Amino acid sequence: MATQVSTTVGEAIADIVSGSTLAVGGFGLCGIPDKLIEAVAESGATDLEVYSNNCGVDDHGLGILLSLGRIRRVTASYVGENKEFARQYLAGELEVELTPQGTLAERLRAGGNGVPAFYTPAGVGTPIADGGMPWRYATDGTIAVASPPKETRVFGGKRYVLEAGIHADFALVHARVGDTHGNLVFDKTAMNFNPLAAMAGRITIAQVEELVEPGVIHPADVHLPGVFVQRIVHTGPQDKRIEKRTISTTEGAA
Missing domain, CATH: 3.40.1080.10 (Glutaconate Coenzyme A-transferase)
Known part of the structure; x- marks a missing residue:
């Protein structure tokens, strides 16, 4: 198209x-x-x-x-x-x-x-792979929706997690x-x-x-x-903004 x-x-x-x-x-x-x-x-x-x-x-x-x-x-x-x-x-x-x-x-x-989908070692052994990450909280601070566990497999003696x-x-x-x-x-x-x-x-x-x-x-x-x-x-030139400005307060600092 x-x-x-x-x-x-x-x-x-x-x-x-x-x-x-x-x-x-x-x-x-x-x-x-x-x-x-x-x-x-x-x-x-x-x-x-x-x-x-x-x-x-x-x-x-x-x-x-x-x-x-x-x-x-x-x-x-x-x-x-x-x-x-x-x-x-x-x-x-x-x-x-x-x-x-x-x-x-x-x-x-x-x-x-x-x-x-693909397998990656990133997140193995953490709630990323095991589940339980808080996706949504309830108003009282408890977890309303938690992430489900993901499929893992071993390749070459190392565990990987499946990501979609x-x-x-x-x-x-x-x-x-x-x-x-x-x-x-x-x-x-x-x-x-x-x-x-x-x-x-x-x-x-x-x-x-x-x-x-x-x-x-x-x-x-x-x-x-x-x-x-x-x-x-x-759209023409972009309005470039600074996300976070840090200014030194030390006397004589550049």
């Missing part, structure tokens, strides 16, 4: 409805598809299930959807700097599946490559440059989870800072081929 060039972010995400599953690129605030997330917030879609490394900060990125109560469940590798994320989780308002960061990355990649690939209805990603065929180029560390999230989406929507014609991007420079991208929208 040819990549569709959308004229607005609202048009690009128009069929994301309540109950949709979303794979979202970014790490903290680096490389997040901020304009697409804002458009989803404006659309009114709720009861969303999100696969992402984390949930931004309280007032930016996925934190916007969290603060509006639009997210039902999150699969992530850490809570990070988002106080509202932690509050909702501990208050029993949000279901959270915490998973090792490398496992999350591989689950996204596996889903995009048609691999239903991730498939999402939609993937939202950010790239520095994209062409109208959907080929994407990411900017240094802003690549992070973006290619992996893009692969996991049934419909992948990319916001790009610069949109060019086919042939402008040299084939050797393509980080993600257009076969994984169904829609692309030009």
